[in-house]
Amino acid sequence: MHPRIVDTLKKNQLSITESRKKILEMFLQRKGALAHADIEQQSGEEFDRVTIYRTLQTFVEKGIIHSIPSADNSVRYALCKDDCSEGHHHDNHVHFMCDHCGTTYCLDHVSVPPVAIPPGFKVTQVDVVASGTCMKCQ
Amino acid sequence: MHPRIVDTLKKNQLSITESRKKILEMFLQRKGALAHADIEQQSGEEFDRVTIYRTLQTFVEKGIIHSIPSADNSVRYALCKDDCSEGHHHDNHVHFMCDHCGTTYCLDHVSVPPVAIPPGFKVTQVDVVASGTCMKCQ
């Protein structure tokens, strides 16, 4: 088991349960983003569907993971950059979604460029969603 | 009826039907984006739910409208900039979604800044999704 799992849960005042440990481990092991369906398949019916929904919701509220915008109506989640031990500041993110294999990459180290939003809008968050073909699918 | 409706449909080799005319008119009249539910409500059960799904799908395929990425798993659509009479080149778009009233604005005139995607990724489209509070909700 990944060493940071229990730490992260404790820091966020969450009970250490099987589902939370396992789901958090999936995020730590895999670089890319995960959809609800991915988790359901990978865990092999170990957890109830409802439990997965609630766990993801809890993780989002605590700022452990964040949801990634997509145009095809599939919600995906990825780990927040800094384990969010400091709380959940809404980071700006750059994501890449491969049209071919569907993998979503969370490019934490790419900075979001300034965007000239017209006056009148109060911007709190900017997400950049790039899509195309990833290195594995060239 | 908006004068461009029949033209747009003809240019895209689509039959001129009631649902297509009415749904396209909704997009032309309203500046913001529309979700499936919006259309269903505004048309007042005039059309079957399935018809709306299929009409939206057709419009997307023809490049008349495009879907807007969002983090909350709600698909919204907006008119393509140039009526897409030329076919569907994948434009880069800036969108703004108001956290308060849920309205999605399609900021066609704001240009998408260059983003430094790491080598290995072949980018075909970049969407920028800003969120916060719109002018009506300040």
Next chain:
DNA sequence: ATTATTTTGCAACATTGTTGCATTTGTGTA
């Protein structure tokens, strides 16, 4: 006007997400 093609509406189904509640699990304390 008539025929051929396309679109629509209906029904049935599949998927995805939500809620309430009893049972189980985890946490804090003696």
Next chain:
DNA sequence: TACACAAATGCAACAATGTTGCAAAATAAT
């Protein structure tokens, strides 16, 4: 360690959303 309290889980039922096949209706072509 054992106990009581709090929290999370699983189940069932439900709601919302999206899909598919097919007969009937509307549109387009002749």
